[in-house]
Amino acid sequence: QVQLVESGGGSVRPGGSLRLSCAASGRTWSPYAVAWFRQAPGEGRKFVAGIMYHGKSTGYADSVKGRFTISRDNDKKETDLEMNSLKPEDTAVYFCAARDSVMYSDNSADFPYWGPGTQVTVSS
Numbered sequence: 447q448v449q450l451v452e453s454g455g456g457s458v459r460p461g462g463s464l465r466l467s468c469a470a471s472g473r474t475w476s477p478y479a480v481a482w483f484r485q486a487p488g489e490g491r492k493f494v495a496g497i498m499y500h501g502k503s504t505g506y507a508d509s510v511k512g513r514f515t516i517s518r519d520n521d522k523k524e525t526d527l528e529m530n531s532l533k534p535e536d537t538a539v540y541f542c543a544a545r546d547s548v549m550y551s552d553n554s555a556d557f558p559y560w561g562p563g564t565q566v567t568v569s570s
Contacts (some may be wrong), residue, residue: 455564496550
């Protein structure tokens with residue numbers, strides 16, 4: 447299994463930036479893809495960004511394209527999400543997820559491993 451822990455959440459004003467990190471441990475010697483999802487109150491978990499194991503391919507939700515950047519460092523077993531130009535609608539709990547595949551997915555059901563989540567609040 448792969449264990450995940452997110453960090454870096456917090457409160458920021460509209461237009462601000464935050465950097466989330468996801469630290470992996472456990473069976474990390476096998477290839478695993480990572481994605482970030484988010485869940486706002488009263489909504490389901492939605493895909494934000496994904497990155498394949500070797501980092502050669504990434505994908506983003508339309509709502510965050512051009513503002514968010516996902517990256518990973520397999521030596522450090524860390525996947526980051528750089529979030530810029532934040533908007534109030536970005537407010538949510540952000541989850542890091544992993545799956546036993548080199549390729550990510552935008553479907554939360556494809557991910558068996560999840561972190562506990564970190565709150566991001568964008569408000570003036």
